[in-house]
Amino acid sequence: MKIVAVIISLVILLLNACSYQNNGEFSESTTIENESLPVYSNLFDEKTQKEVANRLVDANIPEKTVHNFFQWVIDFNSMVKPNNLNIGFQSMDIQSFSFQNFALSKKTWIERHGSNEDLLCFTVAFYLLNDFISLNDIQLSNELYNNPYIEWDNETQNRYYTLFRPVKINYDFNIEQSANAINEIWNKINVNFTNDMASLITVWKKNTVNDSACVSPVHAGILVRGKYDFLFIEKSNPLFPYQAIKFENRKQLREYLVNKIKSYGQDMEIVFVMENGTLLH
Numbered sequence: 036m037k038i039v040a041v042i043i044s045l046v047i048l049l050l051n052a053c054s055y056q057n058n059g060e061f062s063e064s065t066t067i068e069n070e071s072l073p074v075y076s077n078l079f080d081e082k083t084q085k086e087v088a089n090r091l092v093d094a095n096i097p098e099k100t101v102h103n104f105f106q107w108v109i110d111f112n113s114m115v116k117p118n119n120l121n122i123g124f125q126s127m128d129i130q131s132f133s134f135q136n137f138a139l140s141k142k143t144w145i146e147r148h149g150s151n152e153d154l155l156c157f158t159v160a161f162y163l164l165n166d167f168i169s170l171n172d173i174q175l176s177n178e179l180y181n182n183p184y185i186e187w188d189n190e191t192q193n194r195y196y197t198l199f200r201p202v203k204i205n206y207d208f209n210i211e212q213s214a215n216a217i218n219e220i221w222n223k224i225n226v227n228f229t230n231d232m233a234s235l236i237t238v239w240k241k242n243t244v245n246d247s248a249c250v251s252p253v254h255a256g257i258l259v260r261g262k263y264d265f266l267f268i269e270k271s272n273p274l275f276p277y278q279a280i281k282f283e284n285r286k287q288l289r290e291y292l293v294n295k296i297k298s299y300g301q302d303m304e305i306v307f308v309m310e311n312g313t314l315l316h
Contacts, residue, residue: 072264072283073291074124077276078108083123087279090266094232094259096163104163107184108277111153114143115276124281129291139274153273154184157199160235160255163268165191167230172223173197198226201251206243210307213241213250214314221312228311233259236267238292241305250305253296258288258310271295289315
C-alpha cells in the first residue's frame with residue numbers, strides 16, 4: 036500500500052508540474068514581499084513539491100529532470116517518519132540549524148535499496164543543471180558513478196568529475212586567491228554556465244599536506260532566483276532529506292553554508308562559497 040501511495044503522489048505531482056507553461060515570468064511562489072526569511076522545507080507535502088517543481092521548470096530545468104528529481108525525493112521521504120518532516124516552509128535559524136533530527140537510519144535505507152547509497156549533493160546539483168554546464172578538455176576519469184538512479188554516459192561522467200576535482204593552490208593563498216585559482220582552471224577548460232535563472236552553488240575548503248595545498252569542493256546545490264527570494268535546493272548527505280530553502284539574499288545563503296560546514300567540525304582555515312564562478316561575500 037505504501038508503494039501505491041507513493042506512485043499516486045508522484046503521478047499527481049507530475050501532472051501538475053508538466054501542466055505548467057513557462058511564460059518568461061517568475062513562477063507561482065508562496066513567498067510574499069517583506070516575508071521573514073529564511074524558511075526551509077523537506078519537500079514532504081504535495082503543495083510544496085508543486086511549488087518547487089514549478090520554479091524549477093520556470094528556470095528552464097527540463098521536465099523529465101524535474102520528474103526524476105522528485106522520484107528521488109518521494110522515495111526518500113517515504114522511508115522517514117512523517118512527524119520528522121515538516122509540512123510547507125518553516126522558519127529556521129541559519130546560525131544553529133541541524134539536520135540530525137531528520138536523518139534516516141542506514142538500516143532503513145539498506146532494507147529497501149541494499150548497498151546502494153542515496154545520491155550525493157554534487158550529483159543532485161549536477162543532474163539538475165547538466166544541460167547548462169559545458170566544458171572542454173575533459174579529464175578522463177577511472178571513476179565510474181555506479182548508482183541505479185543515474186544513467187550517465189562516459190562523457191557526462193568525465194565532465195562531472197572534471198568540474199568537481201580539487202584545484203592546486205599556493206600554501207599561503209587567501210580566499211580570494213583560492214577562488215581565482217579555481218576560475219583560472221575553469222577558464223582553461225572553458226567551463227560555461229548557460230542558465231540565467233538557476234546557478235550552481237559550491238562550497239570549497241582548503242586542504243594542506245606539509246607544504247602543498249589545494250581547495251576541494253565539500254558541498255553543492257542549485258540556486259533559483261525569484262521575485263522575492265532565492266530558492267536553494269540541496270541534498271546534504273545520503274542519509275539526510277532533500278531540502279529547499281528560501282533566502283532573502285545571497286549573504287544569508289553564504290552564512291548558512293559556512294555554518295553548515297562548521298557544524299560538521301571542519302577546519303575553518305579557508306572555507307568559501309561560489310555561485311558558478313563568482314565568489315560570494
